[in-house]
Amino acid sequence: MITYILRRLLVSIPILLGITVIVFFVASKMPGDAVLAMISTETPQAEDLIKLRRGQLGLDLPIYVQYFRWLGQLLQGNLGFSFQTGESVIDMLAARIPATIELMGTALLIAIVIGVAMGVVSALKQYSRIDYTFTFLGFAGISIPDFFLGMILVYLFAIEWHFFPTSGISTAGDAYSLSDNLRHLVLPAFALGLVRTATFMRYTRNSVLEVMNNDYVRTARAKGLNEWLVITRHILRNALIPVVTVIGLMLPVLFGGSVIIEMIFQWPGIGLMFIGAVTARDSPVIMGYVLFSAVIVQMSNLLTDIAYSFLDPRIRYD
Amino acid sequence: MSAVTPSQHQETEAMVAGEGLWVKARKRFLRHKLALLGLVILSAMVLLAVLAPVIERYSPIALDLGSMGQAPSGAHWLGTDTTGRDVWSRIVHAGQVSLSVGLVAVSISTLIGIVIGSIAGYAAGKVDMVLMRFTDMVMAFPSLVMIITIASVLGPSIYNTMLVIGILTWPGIARLVRGQFLSFREQQFVLAARSIGVSPFQIMFRHLFPNVVGTVTVAATFGMANAILQEASLSFLGLGVQAPTPSWGNMLQDAQSQTILEGMPWLWLAPGLMIALAVLSINFIGDGLRDALDPRSSL
Numbered sequence: 001m002i003t004y005i006l007r008r009l010l011v012s013i014p015i016l017l018g019i020t021v022i023v024f025f026v027a028s029k030m031p032g033d034a035v036l037a038m039i040s041t042e043t044p045q046a047e048d049l050i051k052l053r054r055g056q057l058g059l060d061l062p063i064y065v066q067y068f069r070w071l072g073q074l075l076q077g078n079l080g081f082s083f084q085t086g087e088s089v090i091d092m093l094a095a096r097i098p099a100t101i102e103l104m105g106t107a108l109l110i111a112i113v114i115g116v117a118m119g120v121v122s123a124l125k126q127y128s129r130i131d132y133t134f135t136f137l138g139f140a141g142i143s144i145p146d147f148f149l150g151m152i153l154v155y156l157f158a159i160e161w162h163f164f165p166t167s168g169i170s171t172a173g174d175a176y177s178l179s180d181n182l183r184h185l186v187l188p189a190f191a192l193g194l195v196r197t198a199t200f201m202r203y204t205r206n207s208v209l210e211v212m213n214n215d216y217v218r219t220a221r222a223k224g225l226n227e228w229l230v231i232t233r234h235i236l237r238n239a240l241i242p243v244v245t246v247i248g249l250m251l252p253v254l255f256g257g258s259v260i261i262e263m264i265f266q267w268p269g270i271g272l273m274f275i276g277a278v279t280a281r282d283s284p285v286i287m288g289y290v291l292f293s294a295v296i297v298q299m300s301n302l303l304t305d306i307a308y309s310f311l312d313p314r315i316r317y318d
Numbered sequence: 319m320s321a322v323t324p325s326q327h328q329e330t331e332a333m334v335a336g337e338g339l340w341v342k343a344r345k346r347f348l349r350h351k352l353a354l355l356g357l358v359i360l361s362a363m364v365l366l367a368v369l370a371p372v373i374e375r376y377s378p379i380a381l382d383l384g385s386m387g388q389a390p391s392g393a394h395w396l397g398t399d400t401t402g403r404d405v406w407s408r409i410v411h412a413g414q415v416s417l418s419v420g421l422v423a424v425s426i427s428t429l430i431g432i433v434i435g436s437i438a439g440y441a442a443g444k445v446d447m448v449l450m451r452f453t454d455m456v457m458a459f460p461s462l463v464m465i466i467t468i469a470s471v472l473g474p475s476i477y478n479t480m481l482v483i484g485i486l487t488w489p490g491i492a493r494l495v496r497g498q499f500l501s502f503r504e505q506q507f508v509l510a511a512r513s514i515g516v517s518p519f520q521i522m523f524r525h526l527f528p529n530v531v532g533t534v535t536v537a538a539t540f541g542m543a544n545a546i547l548q549e550a551s552l553s554f555l556g557l558g559v560q561a562p563t564p565s566w567g568n569m570l571q572d573a574q575s576q577t578i579l580e581g582m583p584w585l586w587l588a589p590g591l592m593i594a595l596a597v598l599s600i601n602f603i604g605d606g607l608r609d610a611l612d613p614r615s616s617l
Contacts, residue, residue: 018455029471143543143598145550148570148590151579159580166576256462260551264574274463275555278470290467294458
């Protein structure tokens, strides 16, 4: 087990390095650089100044030297500084991560709870009307763009009925209160989460159907066990293990979705920061975000694998 | 989801002896009601898109400041936008753009996926390991995030949108093809071909590839649904198809302000529903194809 985890960790090192190479390569192709952002071409002797500054920053060195210098900085926790504000990218990320975790976490919870519940009901009542309805809803879920769902939710619940605010994370000017924050959270979290319930539903349904036909379930029923206990103890306990892996699959999709949802709802997380940076061509911030999201996805895959091996002792890794 | 389809629990129907694979597949597909529905809706949408220049009632691009922000009426079936352009005409033209971006993007990604997957699966060993680690790296990036980033490097345009979505969404198909090739490469028909000196390319193309056509077709169909969603997201953010060319995504982008959301719902409902309808039909077709071509898979 421990060797498995260690080996899994070792394998992810070259992948993480590869990720940094790709990020660096893309960044080097980005229009505009740190020097041009700092020095206006209107300045007298701009060309000399730019040359001088490039030399100081090492931008005239061969690209691979630049990469290793950048990687060295990265390993010391330095992701560079925003072209726009001069703020450190690490600090910018750190300040906005809690808001994104709040949004993505809630959306994930919504997707899991609704998706798993629908999947279980669907499987237990296979080929019933409710099964077909849920399957149809699942198809509709994966087909609606999350931003369109967001617009519908805003139109219905914020504009027509005033249940929830249209955007932001809290009412501007008011002192922070949890209930105010949660009221702001409802619409973006549902817009992001609802369209992802279908994936959980599909996996849960398949997994439950597979487990339901096992001998031990038949035995449990045959010995007269209460149906509820058969479902919860014998079926669900085994059927929900593979669903854990879906969380790992879901994370990259949630990152992409949260960018758009944060923009629509002006939710001040890292996704909104990323879109702002893309519009302003602020490449250190863009790269900081891309690198961060890729590393988190990689880590979560690792954690999913490890969690899976704990949850399902039948799986042997050697 | 395939397991729910009406076809599967009636699998017992007798097949006529000697029926070809494709005949069987077509029969299975035609029994899938949702897939047929999807096919009908999608064909209608394709027809509208192709005939756009004929059925447009006004120019989709020219401004008409005399008729700004009109609600749907006899003259403008789906109303007009804030610059007086007819929404119906824009919707059908946008269909042309959005559907072709989806089709081209998925063709690019399928091609890359097949090439990388075939080489990795046929060569196995070190080549396979290197290619798969590379695939892992590409997969590590949340695809929409990377699509947005690279689109901003290349600059927004309709061709870059196709290209970016295509070059970032191939890993799924590559892994699929590679897995199948690995499982087939030691089988006797391949060994036989190799022993009589058939070239590797011929083996890959003539002997191995026909075995994965079904699986790849299914994956590519779902990939197309996904590509249309990605294009919509990208254009919605202003990084995809650029004005004045309409796409369903950038029509939604124009409708983000609260005044439009509240006062002119026809401006955002129509393109949003078109995206959902197109993607839904393609997903239904994909589900039907899965039943028809790849009946063993459960997901």
